[in-house]
Amino acid sequence: MGQGLRLSVNNLACERGGRRIFEGVSFTLLPGEALVITGRNGAGKSTLLELLAGRLHPAGGKVLWEGAGERSLPECLHYVGHRDALKSALTAQENLDFAQDFLGNPALSAREALEAVGLVHAARLPVGYLSAGQRHRVALARLLVAYRPLWLLDEPTSALDVASQETLRELLEDHRAKGGMIAATTHAPLFLSEPKEIRIERSAAPSAAAGEWQ
Numbered sequence: 038m039g040q041g042l043r044l045s046v047n048n049l050a051c052e053r054g055g056r057r058i059f060e061g062v063s064f065t066l067l068p069g070e071a072l073v074i075t076g077r078n079g080a081g082k083s084t085l086l087e088l089l090a091g092r093l094h095p096a097g098g099k100v101l102w103e104g105a106g107e108r109s110l111p112e113c114l115h116y117v118g119h120r121d122a123l124k125s126a127l128t129a130q131e132n133l134d135f136a137q138d139f140l141g142n143p144a145l146s147a148r149e150a151l152e153a154v155g156l157v158h159a160a161r162l163p164v165g166y167l168s169a170g171q172r173h174r175v176a177l178a179r180l181l182v183a184y185r186p187l188w189l190l191d192e193p194t195s196a197l198d199v200a201s202q203e204t205l206r207e208l209l210e211d212h213r214a215k216g217g218m219i220a221a222t223t224h225a226p227l228f229l230s231e232p233k234e235i236r237i238e239r240s241a242a243p244s245a246a247a248g249e250w251q
């Protein structure tokens with residue numbers, strides 16, 4: 038499905054709050070590939086995903102998205118971050134129906150997506166009643182209701198039990214098998230087959246504007 042797509046990240050640098058977070062980050066991602074992003078707390082893993090999602094602007098370097106025609110990078114990706122963007126008063130099913138309408142390019146139905154994450158029994162419960170792990174699974178089910186070739190996942194195993202981590206691994210491999218691309222931050226092994234890996238190191242020197250820190 039994603040044939041011909043290519044994400045190229047060249048010498049990316051980022052500053053936040055006047056501080057240089059990281060620099061010199063480069064990688065490419067092709068259909069079927071997964072990138073695992075590791076690094077210490079505060080190294081800038083979530084920041085890198087936010088840059089890719091178009092939520093932050095780089096202080097240097099380039100993000101190139103090729104092969105998608107008129108569609109910009111933000112239009113071609115799903116981003117699942119620490120904030121799940123689910124509406125607590127709506128049911129899991131309603132949240133997913135809303136996401137499908139909003140995102141377009143429908144794939145699985147809300148019910149099928151909930152089945153895929155083992156939550157069909159919770160379809161009619163307000164998301165505010167769900168446990169942290171169940172709520173996170175609803176956020177992951179959103180990946181399945183609208184097709185987007187690139188999945189950006191910030192610590193996707195967080196709050197998941199062992200069985201759900203395995204379900205997630207299968208969903209990720211299935212997405213790759215269909216030509217999808219994944220970039221995921223993690224502190225725990227994702228057990229993906231032959232992932233690319235990048236370790237983000239906090240920049241050694243403060244930016245000129247920042248002065249000393251830490």
Ligand SMILES: Nc1ncnc2c1ncn2[C@@H]1O[C@H](COP(=O)(O)OP(=O)(O)OP(=O)(O)O)[C@@H](O)[C@H]1O
Nearest residue numbers: 053054058076077078079080081082083084085222
């Ligand atoms: N909105 C913000 N404004 C200024 N600095 C920020 C902001 N958000 C994050 N930072 C800083 O950017 C740095 C990188 O944060 P980030 O969340 O990307 O790290 P991380 O590698 O994902 O960490 P963790 O493993 O703890 O999730 C941290 O020093 C953090 O304090």
